Amino acid sequence: MKTDNAEHIVDYRKLAAVWLALLALTTATVVVSRLELGAGKVWAALAIACLKSGLVIAFFMHMKYETRLFRIILFVALVTLAIFIGLTFFDVLYR
Amino acid sequence: MSSVQTTTAAAGGFWRDSGKTGIGSWIFSTDHKRIGLLYLYSVLGFFLVGATLGLLLRLELMTPGRTIMGATTYNALFTVHGVVMIFLFIIPGIPASFGNLVMPIQIGARDVAFPRLNLLSWWLYAIGALVVLTALFTGGGAPDTGWTFYVPFSARTGTNVSVAVFGVFILGFSSILTGINFVTTIHRLRAEGMNWGRLPLFVWSLYATAWVQILATPIIAITLVLVIAERVLGTGLFDPGRGGDPIMFQHLFWIYSHPAVYIMILPAMGVVSEIIPVFSRKPIFGYKMIAFSSIAIAAAGSLVWGHHMYTSGMSDTAVMVFSFLTFIVAIPSAIKVFNWVSTLYRGSISLEAPMLFALSFVLLFSIGGLSGLILGAAATDVHVHDTHFVVGHFHYVMFGGTGFAFFGAAHYWLPKFYGRRYKEKPALIGWALMFVGFNVTYFTMQVLGIRGMPRRYYDYLPEFAPLNMVATVGSWILAAGLIIMIVNLWRGLFWGEPFQGNPWGGATLEWSVPTPPPTENFEEEPVVSHGPYDFKGAGVP
Numbered sequence: 001m002k003t004d005n006a007e008h009i010v011d012y013r014k015l016a017a018v019w020l021a022l023l024a025l026t027t028a029t030v031v032v033s034r035l036e037l038g039a040g041k042v043w044a045a046l047a048i049a050c051l052k053s054g055l056v057i058a059f060f061m062h063m064k065y066e067t068r069l070f071r072i073i074l075f076v077a078l079v080t081l082a083i084f085i086g087l088t089f090f091d092v093l094y095r
Numbered sequence: 096m097s098s099v100q101t102t103t104a105a106a107g108g109f110w111r112d113s114g115k116t117g118i119g120s121w122i123f124s125t126d127h128k129r130i131g132l133l134y135l136y137s138v139l140g141f142f143l144v145g146a147t148l149g150l151l152l153r154l155e156l157m158t159p160g161r162t163i164m165g166a167t168t169y170n171a172l173f174t175v176h177g178v179v180m181i182f183l184f185i186i187p188g189i190p191a192s193f194g195n196l197v198m199p200i201q202i203g204a205r206d207v208a209f210p211r212l213n214l215l216s217w218w219l220y221a222i223g224a225l226v227v228l229t230a231l232f233t234g235g236g237a238p239d240t241g242w243t244f245y246v247p248f249s250a251r252t253g254t255n256v257s258v259a260v261f262g263v264f265i266l267g268f269s270s271i272l273t274g275i276n277f278v279t280t281i282h283r284l285r286a287e288g289m290n291w292g293r294l295p296l297f298v299w300s301l302y303a304t305a306w307v308q309i310l311a312t313p314i315i316a317i318t319l320v321l322v323i324a325e326r327v328l329g330t331g332l333f334d335p336g337r338g339g340d341p342i343m344f345q346h347l348f349w350i351y352s353h354p355a356v357y358i359m360i361l362p363a364m365g366v367v368s369e370i371i372p373v374f375s376r377k378p379i380f381g382y383k384m385i386a387f388s389s390i391a392i393a394a395a396g397s398l399v400w401g402h403h404m405y406t407s408g409m410s411d412t413a414v415m416v417f418s419f420l421t422f423i424v425a426i427p428s429a430i431k432v433f434n435w436v437s438t439l440y441r442g443s444i445s446l447e448a449p450m451l452f453a454l455s456f457v458l459l460f461s462i463g464g465l466s467g468l469i470l471g472a473a474a475t476d477v478h479v480h481d482t483h484f485v486v487g488h489f490h491y492v493m494f495g496g497t498g499f500a501f502f503g504a505a506h507y508w509l510p511k512f513y514g515r516r517y518k519e520k521p522a523l524i525g526w527a528l529m530f531v532g533f534n535v536t537y538f539t540m541q542v543l544g545i546r547g548m549p550r551r552y553y554d555y556l557p558e559f560a561p562l563n564m565v566a567t568v569g570s571w572i573l574a575a576g577l578i579i580m581i582v583n584l585w586r587g588l589f590w591g592e593p594f595q596g597n598p599w600g601g602a603t604l605e606w607s608v609p610t611p612p613p614t615e616n617f618e619e620e621p622v623v624s625h626g627p628y629d630f631k632g633a634g635v636p
Contacts (some may be wrong), residue, residue, distance in 0.1 A: 055217060080310050080397070088346050091413035 008065040018059045108611030125210035131195030139198040141183035157567040166553040170239035177242025191363035193504045200605040203286025203621040208279040219269035226262030230255040246333040246344045260319040267316040274308030288623035295627040299386040301395035303555025307354045314389040315351035349400035357396040363500030367453045374450035378628040381434040388427035421471035445609040448522035453504030459495025485545025487537045490593030517587025528576025535569025602633035
């Protein structure tokens with residue numbers, strides 16, 4: 001049987017770069033919250049949050065180095081969440 | 096020792112071959128069969144508690160006004176009845192007990208993929224149950240919100256809601272871990288030749304259930320934490336006066352709790368799919384469609400939660416969308432029922448106890464399912480929402496469906512694991528009383544609901560009195576049947592006639608191992624060469 005347990009070591013420079021990127025994006029979130037963008041403010045904040053969680057999942061949680069099965073499972077979970085939120089908006093948007 | 100020998104003394108298999116005895120050999124065991132039995136005893140114990148509370152509720156409603164308890168006690172009692180039955184009996188019921196007992200053997204595995212995680216699941220269940228029970232006797236007393244913990248009342252009531260929902264939060268983790276364990280086991284530990292097309296339908300149903308457990312349970316966990324936050328920290332998330340939204344609680348609650356209904360019913364459908372072909376002496380009709388419909392029910396059933404909220408003030412658009420989606424779930428459910436009936440057609444039907452429970456499931460689930468369509472259609476739901484019609488419908492599906500399948504599974508599989516069997520005649524009497532009592536109780540409730548009697552009300556108008564009396568008498572018949580059935584099972588499994596081999600002629604792998612199965616299940620790794628309902632291929636008469 002194939003084993004998928006091989007460890008992947010990410011070097012510190014890469015981890016530090018991701019960390020700096022996360023800090024930069026946090027700063028961006030704060031800056032965006034002070035701009036007058038109307039409804040765009042929420043979308044901008046959500047986009048930055050998605051980018052940040054993507055970086056955490058890919059590098060800190062090693063999803064970038066995992067097999068396709070793990071990515072599919074993550075994808076299923078995200079799609080499920082998106083459907084739950086989407087259906088809820090049939091209520092919230094049209095109430 | 097007396098001449099009466101119990102199973103543990105008389106039979107071998109996993110009861111004896113590890114050489115370990117005493118309570119420690121059970122509560123610290125990682126053997127899936129022992130954990131399955133731990134769950135079985137636990138859930139059955141809580142079922143008896145919940146059933147007693149249900150009988151008391153019916154007794155209170157026998158006559159208008161006060162019969163045996165006050166209004167406050169009544170509120171607490173229906174809440175605790177719901178919490179115990181839903182979270183402590185029916186959600187873990189079939190998957191954690193019979194799933195653990197049977198599923199690894201059915202796929203040709205020695206155990207589940209993560210045996211220690213499996214034990215942790217039971218411990219989390221036990222701890223969660225203890226916390227829920229603590230809530231009843233501490234703080235402001237037993238919660239009085241109903242098992243749904245709706246805000247704003249649950250955020251304001253002085254009863255012990257925080258501790259109770261924390262207990263349910265812990266129980267959720269138990270459920271998630273079981274789901275993870277089962278998905279991994281079914282993917283990774285199937286024996287050689289056990290491909291997806293040869294998987295028993297009970298395993299297919301557990302697989303679909305496990306995905307719902309993994310994907311939906313975290314949502315209720317978070318929601319219940321938010322209720323605690325609302326109560327303890329006053330966050331205002333569900334308080335409109337502070338910018339919150341109480342309907343959002345209902346969305347979050349039902350996003351889990353509706354799929355949870357499928358966590359309850361899917362494994363029951365799996366049990367019925369095992370019993371019907373064996374007692375009809377015929378391969379199951381439409382194997383692939385039944386397997387597919389389990390996945391379809393799990394997927395479509397996760398998108399219909401809004402049908403609990405038609406009268407909540409939700410938008411009309413959402414009402415229409417959820418009503419449409421609800422009708423879609425009826426399709427895979429009907430596929431199953433038609434396939435079971437087609438399996439029976441021209442079969443050599445043997446009406447023994449497991450089969451009677453399975454056939455009852457088909458009838459009672461169909462009644463419950465069809466009354467569900469009345470509730471799924473927004474126009475009719477508005478009239479019967481929060482009436483006894485809903486209570487009747489829910490009990491038809493959950494008790495008439497899952498409950499009867501649970502007892503069918505007990506009569507079908509437990510003799511294999513105990514090495515002794517129950518007496519057939521008392522089993523038939525118990526079943527008959529349960530079937531009659533059940534219909535007298537819950538069909539009457541549906542009629543009461545159609546006539547306008549609300550649910551969760553302590554008192555009612557005099558015009559509802561005769562039917563309430565009928566429903567209460569029905570509950571006594573039901574209780575008599577339950578007592579006969581459980582006593583017969585208990586006596587039979589511990590002191591009954593020896594049970595050997597494969598008397599019913601099942602073709603799935605659990606019938607090919609010794610009785611009771613050894614700790615490692617198989618003496619040598621099985622190689623599967625036939626389908627689960629290929630009786631000729633399995634060489635059974």
